[in-house]
Amino acid sequence: MAALPKRIIKETERLIADAVPGISARPHEDNLRYFDVDITGPEQSPFEGGVFKLELFLPEEYPMAPPKVRFLTKIYHPNIDKLGRICLDILKDKWSPALQIRTVLLSIQALLSAPNPDDPLANDVAQHWKDNEPEAIAKAREWTQKYAENLVPPQE
């Protein structure tokens, strides 16, 4: 494995030293490109009170290619499918090398606050969201309680 680029080292140091509120990211000891991420559900969202686990991997091309991020905790969200894949433009075609792990995770946190059923990944959830938003939000809150609330909230 090639030496870790200076940028990844700096990002990791800053993620730990200057953590974003509601987000924690820790690299694996045996693979510094692989991060365990916990994101706290944003206030005034159906995900409030839950802590969602994600995995983040920095590919060899990073920062020229985007990191690969996936939800490990089940979540009821129109832009996140059953496998945890996230529908987020910056993780795809809108990726820019000027973006960082921190900004990616902030974007994901924002996505929890503002689901976008017009650009769905999970079509059934998006449809549910469009047809009966209060019911969908209730179900999301239910899933949060069911799958995300047993987790210890990340340290801020």
Next chain:
Amino acid sequence: MDLNSVVYVESVNSNLICCVCQTPFVDPVVIESCGHTFCKNCITQALLTRSTCPVDRSHISSVNEFRPAAKIIVNMVNELLTYCPNKNAGCTYQGQRQLLIYHLKEECMFAKLACRNEECGEMILKKDLSKHMESCKARMVKCENCEAKVQLSTLEGHKFTCPVKNIECPFCHTTRIQSEHTLHLEECPEKPVTCLHVEFGCSWEGRQCDLSDHIVSCSYEPLKGFFSMYKQRNEALEQENQQLRTNIQELNNTVDLLENQVSAMSDWLSNFTDPKGLSSNSEGQHLNSSAHDILLSGNDHIKNEIENLNFSLVDIDAIMTENMRMQEEIQSVKNICHGLRMQMHYLLMEKRGGEPSVGTTGSVVRTGLNGPIGIGRTVPPNANNSKSGHDTSLESNMRPPRSLGPESPRQEKL
């Protein structure tokens, strides 16, 4: 070197940080269309995957490329204070980033350089390089035996195949080169030695390394001063003895020579009779002093003999004188006898009636008539010594009267 990995002394203004590499700009360039600044290397890399500005995603056409950033930006990043990349190795340098390359190339003693020996391949700190070159395993060294240049790592192997023979110590069985062997033989701890006092009688034998221990306990050690003193004396006496032997030998030679001379001399002397010996004595004065002494003693001896002979001569003279006198007496007795015979003859003639034939003699007889009484001594020296005994019968008749004198046997001889 990679300036993106340098460590800065102070925190850097975020406006000078490239958003791609997250470090202060290196060789900054500006995108013409949007005005965003990046490291030249970073934007080049980014544009390979996506032709948009990493910051605002504005499209960057191939014709609309980037230009160098403003001088002020370049200066600001170039003058940022940095640590030397070898800080962890011990370099304490701090300086402007633009001077860092010069520092690393020329100044930094903690820069790693490849060892100049190709086989070595080690990377050595510049400050240690000269020391390393002296001890580098791959450096060339000269074989002490055969003078060939050999790489140090192969020197041990070379020593076994070195054309100059390695010599094994007979005591400790280690091998070494010729030049060290002689010295080692003296110093080898396994070398068998005898006690230092072996000449005085210590019978200890052992390894050289044990000698010092033995000396401490050697019973001859305290006496060594005494021994050495007597050894010196003994040597002096032996020397003197030798000197004396030489002297004796010389003297013997001299004596032999002299004996030869003396025997030759005595042989020569034996050719001479005593009188000549006297003269030879005077002639022999040319001989050396010792021969002269011997001759002198011989001379003395001869003198003594001559003296004895002289005495004998005197005796003989005396005897001759006596003899002469005796002859005279005998002559006179003869004369008397003759006279008496004549008288007898005359008387006989008378008695027969014949005339005496010799008248002249009668007178002599008469004078000699008284002769027998004087026993011849009074006989005159001119008395006729006529032949006696021409009438033996008469003579035998006359014997009784003759026996009267003590010299009668002589008379017969005469």
